[in-house]
Amino acid sequence: MEHYNMNLTLKVWRQKSRNDEGAFETYEVKDISSEMSFLEMFDVLNERLIAEGKDPIAFDHDCREGICGMCSMYINGRPHGPWTANTTCQLHMRAYKDGDTITVEPWRAKAFPVVKDLVVDRTSFDRIVQAGGYISVNTGNAQDANNILIPKDEADLSFANAACIGCGACVAACKNSSAMLFLSAKVSHLALLPQGGPERKSRAINMVAQMDKEGFGACTNTGACEAVCPKEISITNIARLNYEYQRAGYTAETE
Amino acid sequence: MLDAKIPAGGPLDQKWTWYKGHCNLVNPANKRKLEVIVIGTGLAGASAAASLGELGYKVKAFCFQDSPRRAHSIAAQGGINAAKNYQNDGDSVFRLFYDTIKGGDYRAREGNVHRLAEVSGNIIDQCVAQGVPFAREYGGLLSNRSFGGTQVQRTFYAAGQTGQQLLIGAYQSLERQIALGNVKMYSRHEMLEIVMIDGKARGIIARDLVTGKLERHFGHAVLLCSGGYGNVFYLSTNAMGSNVTAAWKAHKRGAYFANPCFTQIHPTCIPVSGDHQSKLTLMSESLRNDGRIWVPKKKDDTRKPADIPEDERDYYLERRYPAFGNLVPRDVASRAAKERCDAGYGVGTSKQAVYLDFAAAIQRYGEIEVGKHGLANVSPEEIIKLGKAVVKEKYGNLFDMYEKITGENPYETPMRIYPAIHYTMGGLWVDYELMTTVPGLYCLGEANFSDHGANRLGASALMQGLADGYFVIPYTIGNYLSKDIATRSIPTDHPAFQQAEKEVADRINQLMNIKGSKTVESFHKRLGKIMWDKCGMARNAKGLQEAITEIQQLKKEFWSDVRIPGAIEEMNPELDKANRVADFLELGELMCIDALNRNESCGGHFREESQTEDGEAKRDDQNFQYVAAWEFKGDHQWEMHKEDLIFEVAKPTQRSYK
Amino acid sequence: MKWSELFTSSIGKKLVMAFTGIFLILFLIVHVGINACIFADVFDPTDNGEIFNRAAHFMAATIVIRIAEVGLFAGIILHIVQGYMLSAQNQSRRGKGYAVAMGNKGSKWYSRSMGLLGTLILMFLILHVSQFWWDSRIAHNLEPAAYDASQHDLFARMIEVFQNPVMVVLYIIACISLAYHLMHGFQSSFRTIGVHNNKYLKMIKGIGYGFAIIVPIIFALMPIACYFGWVAID
The missing domain is CATH 3.50.50.60 (FAD/NAD(P)-binding domain)
Structure with missing residues (x-):
């Protein structure tokens, strides 16, 4: 791969704290290598800002290999940038050319308030999981792992949902700021396994209730979530969640 | 004891x-x-x-x-x-x-x-x-x-x-x-x-x-x-x-x-691409089941991998370890890669990489597919296409990750890999x-x-x-x-809490007040380089002694010239990082002291002084069959305590992969 | 879970949209089927809308259908009111918006514009109901007795209305709106009611596209046919 250097204009959202108004600031960055990752380009910019006595840009990141789900930038109108099935940390500067202007914004949703600059608070996802995104099995209760057979295709489908990294790109992309793709991945992961059976109804009901309480919007099946999901979680899961929810709603006897 | x-x-x-x-x-x-x-x-x-x-x-x-x-x-x-x-x-x-x-x-x-x-x-x-x-x-x-x-x-x-x-x-x-x-x-x-x-x-x-x-x-x-x-x-x-x-x-x-x-150094990571590099990405060890590792036989060979004929390639793991070949343990594979690169046979722009080649595996899987489906008159291209499909099924996500990072297609050209720190x-x-x-x-x-x-x-x-x-x-x-059930919760206004909090606050204040000229990141990078060069894949007494002095110097410089922007009572990732790097600076010194003390080669710790004639690690059970546990005694001072390791069941033998 | 909770949660509200939507889709089938009777005149110029008028009379004169009609209006109103409430609620979930819109990177414009498309259809509906339904059902107040062409000639009414090119254009715009509304609404409603087998979803998507294109085209052909005299009273 031929590598090249480029100069770019960055428009980055700056916001000192949750209650601050916030505004865009424009930065020129020079001699950015096409081999850098997008976040390394931010590292370079931050090093310069510190040297100039300015406040560096705060952004969430940790593993930088596309699995922890911490990175979260909305880049030129798309969560995690232009590549498909990708996280911001895996986006590389090859995606850009000399002279480009890149606008970087935080995830936008009332349920994801901005903490600082590009950092948002995603604890609402944890609270949704607390509402039922688990199987109630205390340590030591388990029987032998091979006692329950699970057909391979069902295990694989469950796994495809468990691949969700909880980054929140689905919410950021959705015009309704809905968390349905995230929620449906969790509900599907557990509903597709026999171990998840006993709590299937309460899980669907309680997790949806919590999602509503957190202030996420309703799903209108536009598909934007699926298009930006780094782990390619299918929107069909939302249909499955709708099914699970009704199944629970129509048949659960407890009010 | x-x-x-x-x-x-x-x-x-x-x-x-x-x-x-x-x-x-x-x-x-x-x-x-x-x-x-x-x-x-x-x-x-x-x-x-x-x-x-x-x-x-x-x-x-x-x-x-x-x-x-x-x-x-x-x-x-x-x-x-x-x-x-x-x-x-x-x-x-x-x-x-x-x-x-x-x-x-x-x-x-x-x-x-x-x-x-x-x-x-x-x-x-x-x-x-x-x-x-x-x-x-x-x-x-x-x-x-x-x-x-x-x-x-x-x-x-x-x-x-x-x-x-x-x-x-x-x-x-x-x-x-x-x-x-x-x-x-x-x-x-x-x-x-x-x-x-x-x-x-x-x-x-x-x-x-x-x-x-x-x-x-x-x-x-x-x-x-x-x-x-x-x-x-x-x-x-x-x-x-x-x-x-x-x-x-x-x-x-x-x-x-x-x-x-x-420390464990993993042999198959994506190599460093430049000074901007912030972290390294692992390519799963499972790739070595199918990939063949090689470097050119000629020094400073700048030809493309595809242009280097078979007999001008050195499959050095297969050559050195015929029994285990590409599947030798992590420490052995890592050192062998370093040895080749240090000797001038490395590939890529940095010359700090070796090839992990799937061409043979693609060919082999392709032929198996042909046999499996009873196909006749299959062209060589067709065989490769079938083989690629099998490799994609097995390692698709890793290959995609490699391509995202490097921009190279590993189905067409060998991966470039190099060892990296992975586990401690x-x-x-x-x-x-x-x-x-x-x-x-x-x-x-x-x-x-x-x-x-x-x-x-x-x-x-x-x-x-x-x-x-x-x-x-x-x-x-x-x-x-069970012995503590009588102890009630201790209120956090206890003097010990006050004292501890004050010490933490003082330390943070001290860091913030240095207002020097260099960023936290720059110190971390320099520490990393000392550690990698002198306490990395191969270590020797001279290098370790130098490293100890250099780290002490670096620590002094850090505490007098680091620059942390922002304030204490706000979200301040640079301050978080400074707190961590300050501790790494002290740990780095202890690691070198420990490596210097352990004058034997064992596992991921390779002391150049302790190797066999053909360059393999040599353990010294006589003198070092113990855990070295270090007690902190004050700035730059540690006292070693030993825990002797007693093997009642698994009797020590020398590892060999030849 | 209480029934009220089931239908007022975020999924519940969508269920209301989906069930009423599917009900309206069913209504469209009936509506397009009966109205398509006007095309009989194309093949048999002596028909002069008789088959259509008979069908219209049947619809107007049968008590079961008149009762169903009440349900239809309830469904339409529920679909509209809930739709607006849901749109407003969903829009409020973002808070501060993006400077760079995501636009079509990942979704179709019409799937994001159901409120707008629905509003266009609603405006049309007011016009449409006042032009035809009001006249036939309320103003003329047909008795559920035997069919008598002279009583109220709905076919004649159609020919009359669609001599005005403005009306024809308005109806065509409405049909286009309906087409895009259905293009998303059809498959989305089935997803919402929980069809989650990809095999069926694929089929529903295909049927949905077909429905969204064919039904509005047939509807749109009616004013066009009237205007150009393909169907007429000779």
Whole structure:
């Protein structure tokens, strides 16, 4: 791969704290290598800002290999940038050319308030999981792992949902700021396994209730979530969640 | 001499059973009154916090990430070992124990390792019950693969994201306990000090990373599950935030640090592409099952790999180790790559890389496909196309990741790989009960030293983290807390809390007031370079001595010239980083001291002074069959304590892969 | 879970939209089927709308259908009111918006414009109901007795209305709106009611596209046919 250097204009959202108004600031960055990752380009910019006595840009990141789900930038109108099935940390500067202007914004949703600059608070996802995104099995209760057979295709489908990294790109992309793709991945992961059976109804009901309480919007099946999901979680899961929810709603006897 | 408190009762394979039968218990009513602090929410931390919450203890869990689910255990790719013997291929608890001891080059403690092997099966049971979607066979049973130089198939896996699936399982259990009110979660918090009262760990000082405020938290016991310290090398496969701070604060309060120089270098990582590089990415070890590693036979060969004919390629692992070939253990493969690159045969622009080539595998799989489907008159292109499809099925996600990072298509051109820091076997010294030398202070998972000796086998890290959290600490902590049931919660206005908080505040103020000229990152990079060059894949006395001096210099410079922007009481990632790098600077020195002391080669620790004639590692059991546990005595001063390693069952032999 | 909770949660509100939407889709089938009777005149110029008028009379004169009609209006109103409430609620979930819109990177414009398309259809509906339904059902107040062409000639009414080119254009715009509304609404409603087998979803998607294109085209052909005299009273 031929590598090249480029100069770019960055428009980055700056916001000192949750209650601050916030505004865009424009930065020129020079001699950015096409081999850098997008976040390394931010590292370079931050090093310069510190040297100039300015406040560096705060952004969430940790593993930088596309699995922890911490990175979260909305880049030129798309969560995690232009590549498909990708996280911001895996986006590389090859995606850009000399002279480009890149606008970087935080995830936008009332349920994801901005903490600082590009950092948002995603604890609402944890609270949704607390509402039922688990199987109630205390340590030591388990029987032998091979006692329950699970057909391979069902295990694989469950796994495809468990691949969700909880980054929140689905919410950021959705015009309704809905968390349905995230929620449906969790509900599907557990509903597709026999171990998840006993709590299937309460899980669907309680997790949806919590999602509503957190202030996420309703799903209108536009598909934007699926298009930006780094782990390619299918929107069909939302249909499955709708099914699970009704199944629970129509048949659960407890009010 | 350190006492590991291995239970006296019975032979090795009976000790854990004996311990469980004889340790003290805490009754449920008393558990409610006992508070436990857990630092870190990776596999060890999340499983411990959840299990202790289930038992009824009042748990407070802390992580620096925005959610406990993001701990770096999530990045583990390959799998988790368990002695289930589902494949009927001769596996057993004993074999897993023996492989782990031998793989660790006889520098691990037998008692702990045997216990690890014993509970390994329960881990799989527990995870499956939690809904971890392990890979399965068509019949619905769990699938296994072989991994990292063992002769049995005992590795359970979930595609290339076993770590994530296991962590999500533990995270779900943790969130359930949070919902039930048994665990209180503090995310975006960093532990900055241990609070000691009457010689026991009684709490922590933590900093809220959003507000920057310091907080005091009391606990009857404190569990450190804060992971490894690979980031001391700046570039590693660890997450950007992975740090040694919690363990280091404990160390400075009296917990001994054991075998700090034992670091694992993984042979198959994507090489450094330039000075901007912030971290390294691992390509799973499983690639070596099918890829062939080579460099050109000619020095400084600048031809494209495809233009280098077969007889001008040096498949150096196959040449040096005909028996194991490309499948030699991690430490051996890493050193061999370094040797070739140092000798001037490296490839790529940096010359610090070797090729991992799948052309032969693609060809072979293609031919198998042809045979399988009974195809006739197949063109060579068609065979390659069939072969590529098989390789894609096996390694597709890894190949995609490689292409995203490098922009090169590994189906067409060989991957370039180079070793990178991956795991740290050393850590806080713990006894059989996982307690450090500080009463009431425990250490679990990668943060402790106990199970992997001088080299960790593939798929064993996940096993150890979960063993400690799910199946060891719930028993051993009761043995300690049962004597503490009369102790009421100590109010956090106790002078010890005030004192500890003041020390933390003073230190932060001092850092902020330096107002120097260099960024935290620049110091971290320089430390990393010293460590990699002189305490990396090969070490010698002269280099280590130089490194010690250089690190001391660097530390001085850091404390007089670092520049941290922003304020204390706000979200300030640079300040967070400065706190961590300050500790890495001290740890780096201790690692070099430990490496200098250990004048033998074992596992990942290769002393150039201790090698055979043909350049292989030479262990010295006569003089170094011990754990070196370092006690902090003051700035730049440590005292070594030894724990002799006694091998009653697994008798040490020299490893050979020829 | 209480029934009230089931239908007022975020999924519940969508269920209301989906059930009423599917009900309206069914209505469209009936509506397009009966109205298509006007095309009989194309093939048999002596028909002069008789088949259509008979069918219209049947619809107007049968008590069961008149009762169903009440349900239809209830469904339409529920679909509209709930739709607006849901749109407003969903829009409020974002808070501060993006400077760079995501636009079509990942979703079709019409799937994001159901409120707008629905509003266009609603405006049309007011016009349409006042032109035809009001006249036939309310103003003329047909007795449910035997059919008598002189009583109220709905076919004649159509021919009359669609001599005005403005009306024809308005109706065509409405049909286009309906087409795009259905293009998303058809498959989305089935997803919402929980069809989650990819095999069926694929089929529903295909049928949905077909429905969304064919039904509005047939509707649109009616004013066109009237205007150009393909159907007429000779």
